[in-house]
Amino acid sequence: MSQVAVQTKNEAVEKNRAFKRIISKFGPLIGLILLTAVLTILSPKFLTINNVMNIARQSSINALLAIGMLLPILTAGIDLSVGSLLALSIMMMGIVTVNMGMHPLLGILVCLSVGAAFGWLNGILLTKLRLPHPFISTLGTMNIARGIALIVTGAAPIAGFPYMIQFLGREFVGPIPVSFLLVIVVYVFFHIFLTRTQTGRYIYAIGGNPEAARLSGINIDRVLIIVYTISGFMAGLAGLVMVGRVNSAFPLAGLSYELDAIAAVIIGGASFLGGVGTVWGTLIGALIIAVLRNGLNLLNVSADFQMTVIGAVIIAAVFVDVLRQRKSKKA
Amino acid sequence: MKKKIRLFSVAAAFMGMVLLAGCNSGQEANGGENTERVAVVLKTLSSPYWKYVEAGAKAAGKELGIDVTVVGPNSESEVMQQVNMIEDQLSQSPGALVVSPTQPDTVVPVLEGANVPVLLIDTDADLKNKTSFIGTENYEAGYEGGKLLASMLQKGDKAAIVSGALGNTATDERVKGAKAALKEAGIEVVAEQPADSDKTKAMSVMENILQKNNDIKGVFAANDDMALGVLRAVEAKGLDVKVIGTDGTLEAVESILAGKLAGTIAQSPYDMGYEGVKNALAAIKGKKVEKRMKSPVEVITKENAQEKLEFLKKIVE
Amino acid sequence: MVGHAENLLEMKGIKKSFNQNHVLKGIDLDIKAGEVHVLLGENGAGKSTLIKILTGAYQKDAGEIYWEGRAVHLQTPADAMRLGIATIYQELNVIPQLKVYENIFLGRELKRGGKMSMLDHKTMREEAKRCLEMLGQSPDLADMQLGKLGMGQQQLVEIAKALTLDAKLIIMDEPTSSLSVQEVHQLYKCVEQLKEKGIAILFISHKLEEIKRLGDRITILRDGFKIETLPVKTTDTDDWIELMVGRSLDEKFPKQTFTLGREGFRVENLEVAGASEPVSFRVRYGEIVGISGLVGAGRTELARAIFGADPRRNGKIFIDGKEVKIKSPRDAIDAGIAFITEDRKGEGLLLDQKLDFNITMANMKKFTKKSRLINLNEIREEAKRFIRELKIRPDHIELKARNLSGGNQQKVVIAKWLCTKAKVFIFDEPTRGIDVGAKVEVYRLMNQLVENGAIVIMISSELPEILGMCDRVLVMREGRITADLPIKEATQERIMKAATGG
Incomplete structure (x- = not known):
């Protein structure tokens, strides 16, 4: 076969691959746009500034949890404890600031560090105690944290937080909620972290092939501990935003939020097998869930039915992903 | 390849169906055009009690010729979802909003910003701009329950109380009322334990109580689900213990008719929903609405259970 | 029909x-x-x-x-x-x-x-x-x-x-x-x-x-x-x-001989798990040393022990006469050792990552700036350089490793180790499952490494490959080295005898 022929064949293959890359990169975004279009047609109130800002605000807690969740999932792990950590973090913050009357900054510090500390514990259980899978270690801490959250105040809620604590979840800059601005800042930070730092790349490497990563000199334990600590920290941060939105902390806060966070990450195109997934995909995943919930609320669709729809979307999103991968593997 | 396309279109068709179904149920609720609209956000729509509230609210809408939307999360633990639902209802600018807050404090920030009349039903919240609170006087309901139980026992008998989740103000008030009534009648309360308003939990809580005190003659439970759980534990031991519940759910009333549950203090969820919408319309029209409205309680025993049962069955239809 | x-x-x-x-x-x-x-x-x-x-x-x-x-x-x-x-x-x-x-x-x-x-x-x-x-x-x-x-x-x-x-x-x-x-x-x-x-x-x-x-x-x-x-x-x-x-291959084994230099790599009394006695050997500059033996003779285990991939109890490793302490793969890499594993897909590559990611993975430090961010440009340039030098096809850094053929995947793994500036290269079955053309290219690369002053050790179960490419062959059996033969004295029979103990 002649040289020229080989080249044109390669070009065709290249073009095809470029097309697939675009689809795989923007698949979730296309989904979000289609969804928005459908809901705009169905409900006149949907595409109004007021409602878009509602979506931004409503998505922020899940968006913060989801970006934390992305890291364990990238390493082929999972963090089931984030919902409970959120509750424990805000209960502790409530005790420090409301019940004990200490400075709000100290409360914020407590909130974030309780999350991070439990996240660190998740990492230690996984790497040093060698529990077989993070599903188990985080299932354990999920129950432990929820239990403590209920015990500390005898299950009573805490209300009346100082303004400084409420700021993130409550305030607006112009029409834009501060909580969503926080989401944007956090996501930019995570994007840089995952794509432009050594640790970020190691996270992908560990998820893609742990043995290859280890033999390439990567300290897997260290990276995993960082991953779970960050995930826990994000639970604390999401809690802070939640307290701002509702001016109260209650021990059943964040119940089953880990599942919404996982859903956002998966809808955003990350692979449960690890090594594949992006920050922007996760943001779109979180937005898709928020847009669906909001849109269905506007259409007065019952909550039971909303669950069904979101379940279907998760399956559909992953199914599209599976089709895509099956294709790219055959080629 | 063909196979994939087929699968794809099946998936797409399914999604389409889902969305269509969604928009249909939406249009049903948004019937009229120039009528007033009242949005009702409840704790959940997935338990019998809240179905009665929903039925009452919708009946009021029909009778008054206004458009009523009733929504609520999947369960009473979905606190943030309720807050989001309130936000989403407010963004559609209803004439008035009727809310039953799951966690009273959590709805305050979002409702404070509301520029329409806000009425609370069933559970009160510390909200400055609320138009009214319509709900059972829980202390009174508990007191009635205690009185009913005492009337079935002898002075000096021992009784137990099964309370709701710690920090649940409604059930706490009921327990306080019941205790007061039992004390006045000279009944000794030997045990008080929480069972989080849950039937199964109430059953095991009661089993534990009976381990220590097998001479108990009566039990007051702060809601009907717990009362039915308690009853199961008692029946398993073959003891004759009078059990009184609170709420007046269909299941409880049926149990009373069957001669199992001794009685219940029925709240009026149907009335709460009805009154909530009715007064919301009054507020929209600028009429004066009372700040606090008591929703009546009713003592249900075997005598009047049949009547209550028929009423409950009617409204669920 | x-x-x-x-x-x-x-x-x-x-x-x-x-x-x-x-x-x-x-x-x-x-x-x-x-x-x-x-x-x-x-x-x-x-x-x-x-x-x-x-x-x-x-x-x-x-x-x-x-x-x-x-x-x-x-x-x-x-x-x-x-x-x-x-x-x-x-x-x-x-x-x-x-x-x-x-x-x-x-x-x-x-x-x-x-x-x-x-x-x-x-x-x-x-x-x-x-x-x-x-x-x-x-x-x-x-x-x-x-x-x-x-x-x-x-x-x-x-x-x-x-x-x-x-x-x-x-x-x-x-x-x-x-x-x-x-x-x-x-x-x-x-x-x-x-x-x-x-x-x-x-x-x-x-x-x-x-x-x-x-x-x-x-x-x-x-x-x-x-x-x-x-x-x-x-x-x-x-x-x-x-x-x-589609063309005639000049030679199946493009063996080049270089002048033998001083000792560059030495292993002393290294215990391989399950072996009856410790292993010692040395490699000089200018030679390719082959390690032969039956499957299960402990060759891969030896390589993994040297590389710190499995815990080892004792034994010393010297590079240029200086002892290096190796407790983990990281230590080995820092000491200048590269380990091209037998199982490319399982132990060498990130199949879902692009070529530049794979090639630079083991030496991220080199591309990390003072701000602790990675210089993506440098990574790309470095990857392109290796793709050019090793003739990796298709020559596109945006491709995922999964989309390459076995031979090209092997070259990516080798590029990864070249990128670490290693001095000692341990190849474990480097030509398994790759075609004849790619095999020759891998052999040429080994020649180049030796020429440029690297130490090359090749574990192989293919006797022709050992005989064709190595200057010296170590034969292992049950975790021990049972023969150390210059290639002139090595024959299939002698190697098999040492390998089987027969």
């Missing part, structure tokens, strides 16, 4: 493409009962696609398939199985926790009565024993737990399974690639027995000696075309290679 009745299988004008990528461009193949038919071609020539069409895993786009003279349509793997086509894959499809006979009847267990009745263990066991005996195996094997058997015996179990299915054609996809020398011989015997029973075998292999020994006819594929079908006995291996790569 009908096929020829004397052929068991006949494929005519088979075409297959994925998207716009034409993989098979009209392939003819005929197989007679009782023959060993070899399929030879470089990676990407279309062998595996052709096999997948034959086993019903893929559907052909055009062409006809005749089975015993009748046209057939193979829609699913079950169709192929029903006709009597069985396949022994490289990666075995077995469940190690189950017994041998249970594996043989996996998914089609015999029942005593109707669908819901109890399993008929007795008949299954007897049937399994009969087939194992047919392959010259002890019938007692049937009751062993499969996971306890070696790779070779596991493969024989798969073949026994094919026999219980009354297979008339058995496809073997590089069956000897992970077997020890003894196991290979056992397999050869087994193939000959199958032949005698009139069972045809479609044999895929890169090993020319093996083909020469077993094959009756050979079909050579290149770029999706069938080039030739030749009788094995009367043609020459060099001709095959020329047909396969």
Whole structure:
């Protein structure tokens, strides 16, 4: 076969691959746009500034949890404890600031560090105690944290937080909620972290092939501990935003939020097998869930039915992903 | 390849169906055009009690010729979802909003910003701009329950109380009322334990109580689900213990008719929903609405259970 | 049109493409009962696609398939199985926790009565024993737990399974690639027995000696075309290679000899797990040292111990006369050691990452700026440089490692280690499963490394490769070094003797 022929064949293959890359990169975004279009047609109130800002605000807690969740999932792990950590973090913050009357900054510090500390514990259980899978270690801490959250105040809620604590979840800059601005800042930070730092790349490497990563000199334990600590920290941060939105902390806060966070990450195109997934995909995943919930609320669709729809979307999103991968593997 | 396309279109068709179904149920609720609209956000729509509230609210809408939307999360633990639902209802600018807050404090920030009349039903919240609170006087309901139980026992008998989740103000008030009534009648309360308003939990809580005190003659439970759980534990031991519940759910009333549950203090969820919408319309029209409205309680025993049962069955239809 | 009745299988004008990528461009193949038919071609020539069409895993786009003279349509793997086509894959499809006979009847267990009745263990066991005996195996094997058997015996179990299915054609996809020398011989015997029973075998292999020994006819594929079908006995291996790569290879082993320098690498008293005595050896600049031995002789374990991949108790490692402390792969990399593992996909590559990610993965420090951010430009440039130098194809850093052929994947792994500026390169079976052209390129790279002053150690089970490329060979048995031979004194016989202890 002649040289020229080989080249044109390669070009065709290249073009095809470029097309697939675009689809795989923007698949979730296309989904979000289609969804928005459908809901705009169905409900006149949907595409109004007021409602878009509602979506931004409503998505922020899940968006913060989801970006934390992305890291364990990238390493082929999972963090089931984030919902409970959120509750424990805000209960502790409530005790420090409301019940004990200490400075709000100290409360914020407590909130974030309780999350991070439990996240660190998740990492230690996984790497040093060698529990077989993070599903188990985080299932354990999920129950432990929820239990403590209920015990500390005898299950009573805490209300009346100082303004400084409420700021993130409550305030607006112009029409834009501060909580969503926080989401944007956090996501930019995570994007840089995952794509432009050594640790970020190691996270992908560990998820893609742990043995290859280890033999390439990567300290897997260290990276995993960082991953779970960050995930826990994000639970604390999401809690802070939640307290701002509702001016109260209650021990059943964040119940089953880990599942919404996982859903956002998966809808955003990350692979449960690890090594594949992006920050922007996760943001779109979180937005898709928020847009669906909001849109269905506007259409007065019952909550039971909303669950069904979101379940279907998760399956559909992953199914599209599976089709895509099956294709790219055959080629 | 063909196979994939087929699968794809099946998936797409399914999604389409889902969305269509969604928009249909939406249009049903948004019937009229120039009528007033009242949005009702409840704790959940997935338990019998809240179905009665929903039925009452919708009946009021029909009778008054206004458009009523009733929504609520999947369960009473979905606190943030309720807050989001309130936000989403407010963004559609209803004439008035009727809310039953799951966690009273959590709805305050979002409702404070509301520029329409806000009425609370069933559970009160510390909200400055609320138009009214319509709900059972829980202390009174508990007191009635205690009185009913005492009337079935002898002075000096021992009784137990099964309370709701710690920090649940409604059930706490009921327990306080019941205790007061039992004390006045000279009944000794030997045990008080929480069972989080849950039937199964109430059953095991009661089993534990009976381990220590097998001479108990009566039990007051702060809601009907717990009362039915308690009853199961008692029946398993073959003891004759009078059990009184609170709420007046269909299941409880049926149990009373069957001669199992001794009685219940029925709240009026149907009335709460009805009154909530009715007064919301009054507020929209600028009429004066009372700040606090008591929703009546009713003592249900075997005598009047049949009547209550028929009423409950009617409204669920 | 009908096929020829004397052929068991006949494929005519088979075409297959994925998207716009034409993989098979009209392939003819005929197989007679009782023959060993070899399929030879470089990676990407279309062998595996052709096999997948034959086993019903893929559907052909055009062409006809005749089975015993009748046209057939193979829609699913079950169709192929029903006709009597069985396949022994490289990666075995077995469940190690189950017994041998249970594996043989996996998914089609015999029942005593109707669908819901109890399993008929007795008949299954007897049937399994009969087939194992047919392959010259002890019938007692049937009751062993499969996971306890070696790779070779596991493969024989798969073949026994094919026999219980009354297979008339058995496809073997590089069956000897992970077997020890003894196991290979056992397999050869087994193939000959199958032949005698009139069972045809479609044999895929890169090993020319093996083909020469077993094959009756050979079909050579290149770029999706069938080039030739030749009788094995009367043609020459060099001709095959020329047909396969489309040009004549100057040499199979481009050995270069350099002047021997001072000692650069030394291992002292290193204990390999399970060995009776510690291992010591040294490597000088200018030489390639081969490590030979049977599978399980402890060669990979030795390499992993040197590299810090497995914990080791004692032993010292010296580079340029200075001791280096190695407790983890990181320490080894920092000390300048590179370990090109045997299992590229399992231990070397991130299949879902791009080439630049893979190439720079082991030396991220180099690309991290003071701000702790990575310089993506530098990473790309460095990757491009290696892709150019090692002639990695396709030469596109945006490609995922998954999309490369075996030979090119191996080059990516080597690039990763070149990027770490390593001085000591340990290659573990570097040419396993890659085609002849790529093999030569890997050998040339080794020459280059030695020329540029690196230490090169090559673990290999291929004796020709050891004899063709190394200056010295260490032979291992049971975790010990049993011979240290200059290549002039090394012969197949001497190496085998040291390896088997016979």
